[in-house]
Structure formats: structure tokens, C-alpha cells
Amino acid sequence: MKYSNATNYALHTMLHLMREPNENAVGVQELAEMQKLSPTYLSKILTKLTKAGLIESAPGAKGGYKLARNQNDPSFYDVIKAIEGEANLFDCTIHHEGCLIEKTMRQAEENMKRELQGKRLSDLIKEVEQHKKAQRR
Amino acid sequence: MKYSNATNYALHTMLHLMREPNENAVGVQELAEMQKLSPTYLSKILTKLTKAGLIESAPGAKGGYKLARNQNDPSFYDVIKAIEGEANLFDCTIHHEGCLIEKTMRQAEENMKRELQGKRLSDLIKEVEQHKKAQRR
DNA sequence: TAATTAAAGACAACAAGAGTCTTTAATATC
DNA sequence: GATATTAAAGACTCTTGTTGTCTTTAATTA
Ligand code: SF4
Ligand code: SF4
Numbered sequence: 001m002k003y004s005n006a007t008n009y010a011l012h013t014m015l016h017l018m019r020e021p022n023e024n025a026v027g028v029q030e031l032a033e034m035q036k037l038s039p040t041y042l043s044k045i046l047t048k049l050t051k052a053g054l055i056e057s058a059p060g061a062k063g064g065y066k067l068a069r070n071q072n073d074p075s076f077y078d079v080i081k082a083i084e085g086e087a088n089l090f091d092c093t094i095h096h097e098g099c100l101i102e103k104t105m106r107q108a109e110e111n112m113k114r115e116l117q118g119k120r121l122s123d124l125i126k127e128v129e130q131h132k133k134a135q136r137r
Numbered sequence: 138m139k140y141s142n143a144t145n146y147a148l149h150t151m152l153h154l155m156r157e158p159n160e161n162a163v164g165v166q167e168l169a170e171m172q173k174l175s176p177t178y179l180s181k182i183l184t185k186l187t188k189a190g191l192i193e194s195a196p197g198a199k200g201g202y203k204l205a206r207n208q209n210d211p212s213f214y215d216v217i218k219a220i221e222g223e224a225n226l227f228d229c230t231i232h233h234e235g236c237l238i239e240k241t242m243r244q245a246e247e248n249m250k251r252e253l254q255g256k257r258l259s260d261l262i263k264e265v266e267q268h269k270k271a272q273r274r
Numbered sequence: 275t276a277a278t279t280a281a282a283g284a285c286a287a288c289a290a291g292a293g294t295c296t297t298t299a300a301t302a303t304c
Numbered sequence: 305g306a307t308a309t310t311a312a313a314g315a316c317t318c319t320t321g322t323t324g325t326c327t328t329t330a331a332t333t334a
Contacts, residue, residue: 001138003227003242004291011238027310041293047312060301061309076241090140098268100261101148104213105140108256112249119245124237131235141322164279178324184281197332198278 006045007083009035013046014079014121017055017067025064045083052082077116143182144220146172150183151216151258154192154204162201182220189219214253 013031020026028046032039046065050057056068090105150168157163165183169176183202187194193205227242 001140001221001226002224003138006291008227008229008238015238029310038293040295043311044293044313050311057311058301059299059309059311060303062302063300063310065311076245084138087139089138090145092145100264101145101152104253104256104261108213108249108252111252112245115245115248116241119241124241127237143322166279175324177326180280181282181324187280194280195332196278196280196330197334199333200279200331202280 001089003080004084006048007080009037009042009045010049010079010083011076011121013042013065014049014054014067014074015124017065018121018125020066023066023069025058025062025066027064031065048082049079052078054078054082073120073122075117076119076121077113079121080116138226140217141221143185144217146174146179146182147186147216147220148213148258150179150202151186151191151204151211152261154202155258155262157203160203160206162195162199162203164201168202185219186216189215191215191219210257210259212254213256213258214250216258217253 012035016031016034017026028043029039031046032042035042046055046057049055050065053068054071054074055065057063057065088106089109090102092099092102095102149172153168153171154163165180166176168183169179172179183192183194186192187202190205191208191211192202194200194202225243226246227239229236229239232239
């Protein structure tokens with residue numbers, strides 16, 4: 001059981017776009033180069049982020065990707081959900097009435113999810129800034 | 138990203154063995170039949186549980202599996218770890234110094250793990266007993 | 275010795291993830 | 305309108321991990 005690499009790529013891309021000044025559109029080839037990925041593969045991942053409403057895309061010359069204006073400070077979970085989906089990690093197909101195994105596993109999963117929902121990408125950017133400031137002294 | 142079915146089978150088997158009176162050894166064919174599994178496949182799973190020290194096995198006639206005497210009230214996490222291993226769910230191979238993405242993902246994962254460590258199989262047995270008692274009234 | 279049972283390993287089937295290539299559609303610029 | 309640019313979509317391959325089967329070996333009891 002692992003997070004897919006695609007989730008990693010999605011997080012990096014989101015963070016990169018957040019640092020991009022004044023809503024500048026960035027092409028997939030630039031984003032791919034930065035992560036040493038093939039552009040077509042990254043394109044698929046970005047399409048998922050677009051459909052999830054986290055970023056906006058524009059085709060054609062001067063097109064590319066930028067953060068969705070409509071987006072309100074996405075959390076780690078928002079990004080992960082866009083890539084991994086929101087199916088339960090533990091999913092017994094039988095679903096016996098009042099099953100305590102499922103209940104326990106779901107609750108543990110919720111604890112992870114809650115942490116990921118509470119952490120926003122912007123928090124991480126802020127932490128990096130503070131770290132830099134502290135080092136400069 | 139999903140828990141493997143093997144984890145589910147392992148949990149069911151452990152719970153079954155905990156209900157077995159006075160350390161009676163149970164054969165793999167009985168355990169497999171209960172879960173509608175092939176005995177040879179379940180056997181592999183049980184070998185993992187044995188190596189993890191959660192159960193004891195004995196070959197030969199009158200052999201089979203029973204809870205390890207040495208075991209002290211295993212948690213859900215103990216069983217899961219025996220099957221899934223203990224690698225991190227998010228594992229970027231690069232490991233940049235002070236990476237905040239990894240830090241965030243690890244912390245979330247820890248929250249799930251902590252819940253699973255806190256919950257023991259015996260807790261679940263107790264809950265079932267209490268539920269039955271409540272219904273009997 | 276014979277019957278029983280777990281362990282080990284080779285192997286096959288399947289599913290999901292990772293990645294490539296090609297075609298299509300939308301957009302800007304000239 | 306023609307051309308260049310760029311995202312989206314789909315078919316396809318490759319690899320990896322999970323699931324499962326089959327056979328052989330080793331240990332134990334009776
Ligand atoms: S008891 Fe729970 S986990 Fe087990 S088979 Fe029923 S629903 Fe699934
Ligand atoms: S920043 Fe963190 S997650 Fe990103 S490549 Fe470096 S170590 Fe990996």
C-alpha cells in the first residue's frame with residue numbers, strides 16, 4: 001500500500017504554481033522539465049487537477065496552467081483526493097451489519113484524512129518563508 | 138491505494154483464533170473454509186503472522202495454528218504490519234533536506250498508525266460481548 | 275511406517291500504476 | 305483565414321504488486 005508517484009507530482013506542481021507570480025500560465029513542458037518527467041504523462045495528472053477544480057487550463061498559444069481563481073486555499077487532502085480518488089483504504093465488500101473491523105479501520109483512516117485536510121499548501125509556503133528568514137539572520 | 142485483501146484475511150483469522158477456547162490448535166483448512174479461501178493461499182498469510190510472532194504453528198497430525206503464548210494483546214497495527222510491512226505510505230526517493238511535504242505526509246500517516254496501535258483485537262472482542270449482552274435484555 | 279499438516283518455492287493470472295505515442299480541439303498571433 | 309501552440313483524450317505498452325494454484329519438502333503424531 002503506497003501513495004502513487006502521481007500524487008507526489010501533483011503536490012509539487014501545485015506548490016510550483018502557487019509560487020508563480022500574478023496568475024501567470026505555465027506550460028506542461030516547463031512543469032515536466034522541472035520534475036524530470038515526460039510532458040504527456042504529467043499532462044494526464046494535470047487534467048485530473050483541472051477536473052477537480054484546483055487549477056485552470058487554457059489551450060493554444062500563451063495557454064497553460066495556473067491556479068484556479070475559484071479555489072480557496074486547497075489542503076493536502078484536496079490534492080490527494082484529486083489523484084487517488086476518495087475510496088476507503090479498507091473496503092470489505094461484504095459489509096456485515098455493525099462490523100467493528102470496518103469501523104476501526106475507517107476511524108484510523110479518518111485520523112489521517114483529518115490531518116491532511118487541516119494542512120493547506122499555503123501553510124507549507126509560509127513555513128518555507130519563515131525558515132529562510134530565520135536563516136538570513 | 139488500498140489495504141490488501143490479505144490484511145483483511147489476517148484480521149479475521151486472528152479474531153477467530155482469539156475466540157478459540159484454551160489454546161486449541163486450528164488447521165488451515167478450517168480457517169480457509171470459514172473465509173471461503175483456498176487453504177494454500179491462506180497458508181502464506183498465516184506464515185507471515187507466524188514470523189511476526191503473533192501466532193504459533195505446529196506441523197504434523199494434531200498440528201495447526203494458535204495464538205502465540207508470548208503475544209501480549211496485539212493491536213490492529215501489529216497485524217497490519219505483519220502483512221503490509223512497515224514502509225512509509227509516502228516515500229519520495231529524493232529526500233531533500235528538511236522536506237516539508239514528506240514531513241506533512243508522515244505526520245498524517247502517524248495519526249492513522251497511532252489509532253491502529255491503540256486499538257487491540259481484544260477491545261473488539263469485548264465490544265461484541267457487550268453488544269450481545271445489551272441485546273439480550 | 276503411515277497419515278497429517280505447515281513451509282517453501284515455482285509458477286500463472288490479473289489488476290493497477292507508470293509511461294509513450296498519436297490524434298483532436300481550442301486558442302492566439304500574424 | 306492560415307499557422308503555430310498547447311491542453312485533452314484515447315489507444316497502447318511495460319512494469320510491478322497482488323492474488324492465487326500447484327508441487328515438493330520437512331516436521332510431528334499415532
Ligand atoms: S465482519 Fe466486517 S470485515 Fe469481516 S466480512 Fe463482515 S463486514 Fe467484512
Ligand atoms: S521536496 Fe520533498 S517531496 Fe519534493 S522531491 Fe524533495 S524530498 Fe521529495
